[in-house]
Amino acid sequence: MAEPEPTHVDVLVIGAGPSGLMLATWLSRCGISTRIVDKRPSRINSGQADGLQSRTFEILDSLGIGADVWREANHMVEIRFWNPDEHGELYRSDAMADTVPGASRFQQATLHQARIEDFLLGYINKHSSIRVERGVIPESLSIDTNLTDSANEYPVSVTFRHMLEEGTVPEQIYGSHASGIPNGLFRSNLTADDTASLLEDALSNTSTRSEKVLAKYVVGCDGAHSWTRRQIGVVMEGEQTDLVWGVLDIIPITDFPDIRYRCTVRSQEFGSMMIIPRENKLVRLYVQITEKDGTGKPVKRSDISPEILLKNAQKILAPYKLSYKHCHWWSAYGIGQRVGSSFSVQNRVFLAGDAVHTHSPKAGQGMNISMHDTYNLGWKLASVIKHRSDPSLLGTYETERRKIAQELITFDHKFSRIFSGRPVKDILGDGAIDIETLQEAFKKGNTFTNGTSVNYDCSIIVSKEPESRALKAENFAQKNGVPASSLNLDHQPDNQDLATGILIGMRMPSFKVLNQSDARPWHFQELLQSNGCWRIAVFPGDLRNADQFARLTTLGQALAAKDSFLRRYTPRSEAIDSVFEIITVHSAPRSSIELLSLHEVFHPFSEEIGWDYNKVFVDDVSYHEGHGEAYKNYGISPLTGCMVVIRPDQHVSCISSLEDMRRIDSFFSGFMIEQK
Numbered sequence: 001m002a003e004p005e006p007t008h009v010d011v012l013v014i015g016a017g018p019s020g021l022m023l024a025t026w027l028s029r030c031g032i033s034t035r036i037v038d039k040r041p042s043r044i045n046s047g048q049a050d051g052l053q054s055r056t057f058e059i060l061d062s063l064g065i066g067a068d069v070w071r072e073a074n075h076m077v078e079i080r081f082w083n084p085d086e087h088g089e090l091y092r093s094d095a096m097a098d099t100v101p102g103a104s105r106f107q108q109a110t111l112h113q114a115r116i117e118d119f120l121l122g123y124i125n126k127h128s129s130i131r132v133e134r135g136v137i138p139e140s141l142s143i144d145t146n147l148t149d150s151a152n153e154y155p156v157s158v159t160f161r162h163m164l165e166e167g168t169v170p171e172q173i174y175g176s177h178a179s180g181i182p183n184g185l186f187r188s189n190l191t192a193d194d195t196a197s198l199l200e201d202a203l204s205n206t207s208t209r210s211e212k213v214l215a216k217y218v219v220g221c222d223g224a225h226s227w228t229r230r231q232i233g234v235v236m237e238g239e240q241t242d243l244v245w246g247v248l249d250i251i252p253i254t255d256f257p258d259i260r261y262r263c264t265v266r267s268q269e270f271g272s273m274m275i276i277p278r279e280n281k282l283v284r285l286y287v288q289i290t291e292k293d294g295t296g297k298p299v300k301r302s303d304i305s306p307e308i309l310l311k312n313a314q315k316i317l318a319p320y321k322l323s324y325k326h327c328h329w330w331s332a333y334g335i336g337q338r339v340g341s342s343f344s345v346q347n348r349v350f351l352a353g354d355a356v357h358t359h360s361p362k363a364g365q366g367m368n369i370s371m372h373d374t375y376n377l378g379w380k381l382a383s384v385i386k387h388r389s390d391p392s393l394l395g396t397y398e399t400e401r402r403k404i405a406q407e408l409i410t411f412d413h414k415f416s417r418i419f420s421g422r423p424v425k426d427i428l429g430d431g432a433i434d435i436e437t438l439q440e441a442f443k444k445g446n447t448f449t450n451g452t453s454v455n456y457d458c459s460i461i462v463s464k465e466p467e468s469r470a471l472k473a474e475n476f477a478q479k480n481g482v483p484a485s486s487l488n489l490d491h492q493p494d495n496q497d498l499a500t501g502i503l504i505g506m507r508m509p510s511f512k513v514l515n516q517s518d519a520r521p522w523h524f525q526e527l528l529q530s531n532g533c534w535r536i537a538v539f540p541g542d543l544r545n546a547d548q549f550a551r552l553t554t555l556g557q558a559l560a561a562k563d564s565f566l567r568r569y570t571p572r573s574e575a576i577d578s579v580f581e582i583i584t585v586h587s588a589p590r591s592s593i594e595l596l597s598l599h600e601v602f603h604p605f606s607e608e609i610g611w612d613y614n615k616v617f618v619d620d621v622s623y624h625e626g627h628g629e630a631y632k633n634y635g636i637s638p639l640t641g642c643m644v645v646i647r648p649d650q651h652v653s654c655i656s657s658l659e660d661m662r663r664i665d666s667f668f669s670g671f672m673i674e675q676k
Contacts, residue, residue, distance in 0.1 A: 006212040008154050009035045010385050015222035016132045018049070018113065019353030019370035021120040023219055025063060026378025028128035030532045032385055035213070039222075041135035041163055046182045046249070046329040048113040049367035050278060054099060055451025055507065056368045057106035059375055062530040062650065065119045066106075073109035074279045080261045084268040090320070098262055103452045105510055105523055110278050113367060135163035139210070141218070141231040141349070148346045151387065154214035156348055162209045181306055183330050217381055218349045221374065226355035232345040236358070238338030238409060246309040246332045248285045249278070250324040256317055259283060270315040282328060287313045289332070304332045337409035343398040347391060350377060357405035359412040365449055369408055372451065373401050379532055379648040388569065388579065392460065393671050400456045411448050456505040456651060460671045463645075463654035463663075464494040464504035495655040495663075498642035499539070500635030507650045508537075512628030513585050514620050516595050517613040521622040524585070524630065528650050533581045538602070539631070540658060541641035543588040548641065551658045552586075555643075556599025558661045565665045569672045577604070587619045587631045587638040 011027055013020045016038035027034040052073060060066035076098045083093045099107040124130050139159040147155035220228025229236075252259055260283075263275040271288030278284055287309050289299065299308060306327050314322050340356035353370030377397045383389040458466040494504055502508065510525035528535060536559075540552040559566055559582065570579045584602045586593065595603055595616055604612045621627040631638055645653040645664060656663040 004211070006157070006214045008214050009033050010216045011035075011381060012156070012158060012213055012215040012218045013037070014138060014158075014218065014220050014228050015226075015353075015355070016043070016117075016134070017221060017223065017353065017370070018116060018120070018367045019355075019374045020219070020221035021117055021124065021132075022371040023221065023352070023374035023378045023381075024124050024130055025120055025127075026375070026382060026530070026532075028124045028130050029530065030379070030382035030386070031128070032382050034128070034130050035133065036130060037133045037136035037138075037160065039135070039137045039227075043117065043132075043134070044114050046112070046114070048329075050110045050112055050276070050284060051365075051367065052109050052111060052116070053365070053368045053449055053451045054104035054106045054108065055454070056371060057109070058104060058452075058507070058510075058525055058650070059371070059530070060119070061106075061526070062528060063123055064529070065123055069111060069116065069119055070106065070109065072115065072279065073111035074277055075107060075109045076262045076277065077107065078261055080258050080263045082258070082263055082265040084266065088268040090265065090267070090317070092258065095261075099450055103450050105525070108450065110276060110284070112279065116367070133162075137161045137163065138227050138231075141228065143232075143346055143348055145346065148348055151384070151391065154216050155346075156215045156218045158213045158215065158218060160211045160213065162211060181327050181330060216348070216385065219374070219377065219381075220349065220351045220355045221353050221370075222355055224354040224358045226351065228349065229340065229351055229355050232349050232351075234340045234342050234345070234351060234356070236338040237341055238336060238358075240334055240336035240338070244289045244304075244332060244334050246287045246289050246304060246312070247330060248287065248306060248309050248313065248327060249282055249329040250285065251281045251326040251328075252283050252285075252322060252324055254317075254320060254322045256320040256322065265316055267316040267318070270312065273313055273316045285309070285313050287316070306330045337413045339402070339405045339409055343402050344394075347394040350394075350397065352377060352401075357409060359409050365408055365412070368451060369404065372404070372454075375530075375649055376401055379530075382532055383648075387673055388675075390671050390673060396456075396459050396461055399459060403457065404454055407448070452507065454506065454651075455503065458505075461647060461653055462505045462651070463667050464496065495642070495657065495660075498636065498640065498655050498657065499644060502634050502636075502644055502652055502655065504652050504655060506652060508644070508646050508652055509633070511630040511633045512622065512625060513617040513630050514590060514622055515614065516586075516590060516593065516616040516618050519590065519622065521625045521628070522617065524617075525650065527583055527617075528646060530648065530650075532648050533577065533579065534648060535646040536580060536582045536664070537644040537646055538582060538584045538658070539634070539636050539641045539644070540584065540586050541631075541636070542638040543586045543593050545639065548639070551641070552584075552602075553599055555658050555661075556601045560599070560601045564661075565668045565672075568674045569668060571675045581615075583615060583617070585617045585619060585630060590618045590620045593618070 010033040013023055013034065013036040016036050020036055020038075024034060024036050052069070057066050057070060060069050078095055079098045080095045081093045082090050085091050121132070137160065139161055142157045144155045144157070147153035218228065220226050222228055259275065260277045261275070262277065264272065265275065266272045271290040273288065274286040276284040276286070289304065289308070289312055309330060309332075310322070310324070337359045338357070340351055343356055344350045352373040354366065357369070359365065380389070380393050380397060384391050384393055456462050458464050496504060508525065508528065510523045512521050513524055514521050538552070538555065540555075541548045543549045543552065558564065566576050566580050570576050582602060584598070595613065596611065598616060603615050606612070619628065619630040636642055641658050643656050643658060643660075643664065645655075645667065647653050654664065654667050
């Protein structure tokens with residue numbers, strides 16, 4: 001029987017967890033030919049990740065699903081610390097905000113991973129015909145290096161084995177204890193990968209079928225045991241400790257007073273525990289396992305059970321009582337921090353999420369960072385596949401996300417050891433951690449873990465002063481007693497001083513502005529929907545000033561010119577705002593300016609629907625929601641103004657004066673392809 005012809009696809013996604021589905025949201029929205037496969041015959045319905053950070057909510061909101069997730073999630077407002085007193089008795093030692101106030105319009109919350117996947121799947125279904133193909137087990141992967149330089153070729157070959165029976169639950173999600181309670185041991189780093197055994201079973205089953213897929217790009221989102229990672233020869237670098245923690249998702253029956261707060265609980269003798277309140281009365285317990293067997297050795301991995309975890313939790317929480325009637329899920333894992341030696345091969349096969357970085361789950365970063373990886377990658381793949389950007393754009397995925405992964409495991413290495421350390425009693429012995437050290441770790445951790453502090457380095461899509469050069473200049477200036485601005489660094493200044501509150505490389509912060517046409521207040525981030533567009537945010541200042549109004553008019557004429565970058569990089573068959581969107585925010589009183597008095601490029605006209613009334617905004621007071629003071633918070637002078645280039649993923653690329661079109665033109669010419 002002849003082998004079936006291989007199928008072709010632009011992007012093949014291996015793994016349908018949060019990172020794979022986030023990638024599929026971009027690809028579905030941008031109309032990219034995509035397939036997403038998963039070796040499990042059914043999706044998860046319990047357990048796994050549950051923490052959602054501020055930046056993740058901002059991303060979900062840009063997809064139009066953030067409000068629904070926010071409404072359903074359990075919001076965590078305060079974290080409380082419980083430590084032993086001088087007598088070894090637990091007491092509430094302190095409390096602090098769970099999320100850094102003012103960092104984002106969203107705070108940390110918890111919601112079951114399956115529900116997050118539901119929302120992402122709903123988005124994908126709405127925008128495309130992409131469907132998750134389950135029970136698809138990978139067999140082989142190869143890259144034809146002779147084809148990798150051609151944009152239209154399909155150099156990656158992957159062979160799959162399809163299971164014909166779908167919807168069954170894999171045996172591995174039930175532990176060896178016959179408790180009937182779903183667990184996550186088959187995904188845990190305490191257990192070996194089962195892809196080989198699944199494939200062996202599939203090959204022995206005559207009801208399966210084989211398929212060869214040729215792809216332009218492959219993205220491995222297949223978890224800590226990543227098959228894709230092994231195929232391309234990427235190794236994980238880092239360490240694994242002998243510290244073992246367990247996870248219980250229960251509806252607790254307890255007299256512990258803070259069970260609905262996020263809590264750290266450290267006992268004098270029996271280890272530590274973290275309490276994470278969840279939706280629908282659930283509470284997640286992260287429990288340090290200090291249980292010993294009959295010989296005094298740590299309990300074996302195979303003997304870990306919900307009963308063992310509860311017993312440890314009861315010891316840690318004593319004298320408070322703890323039990324449950326309902327346990328929804330449990331798991332166990334070893335603490336370690338590892339990052340892949342590379343995030344891609346040939347810029348054709350990429351790794352994301354747990355496939356390329358692993359760490360402990362207590363900081364609530366796993367699902368978040370995984371989705372952030374593919375949120376970074378998705379729009380870049382779409383832009384290259386559509387021939388709007390040069391393939392060199394894809395190189396920024398590794399340079400940007402590997403740095404974040406390294407920062408994450410460095411943070412987690414310190415955080416997990418501090419949290420696992422025993423409390424100080426009389427003297428600071430080996431492994432003992434005082435209360436102040438623990439709380440300081442949480443304060444610093446909150447700044448990092450909310451995701452809003454991510455700062456991408458200088459690259460073809462981040463036009464800022466390279467940190468190394470800036471630091472050398474600053475050190476030289478201090479040593480020699482001269483201002484750094486007087487040094488000839490043979491480069492353009494990054495214009496950061498034009499908007500001191502908008503940091504190049506970081507995500508665009510958000511403050512309330514009003515629609516010029518109807519006075520409705522909007523958070524600026526709400527205007528930055530994830531649709532693949534670049535934004536040119538124009539801040540012309542106080543338009544009552546004749547000079548400022550004239551500067552804006554001159555800018556409008558330059559943007560509308562036939563040789564403008566807006567026209568050169570937009571396909572002639574498409575509207576300009578399919579690639580670029582101009583958003584204007586002025587600072588004059590709303591009543592002093594008429595929309596139609598501004599140049600047409602700022603409120604485009606359509607023969608079919610008339611003027612666009614949703615492109616011009618004002619930094620003014622609203623009737624019901626106060627004054628966002630955007631100019632003040634963004635650090636922009638109303639008498640100077642500026643332009644800000646914002647990437648499709650909401651990170652800031654560059655800042656220029658209102659006259660410096662050459663700077664922005666030069667920026668886009670570095671990676672975008674002129675359209676015919």
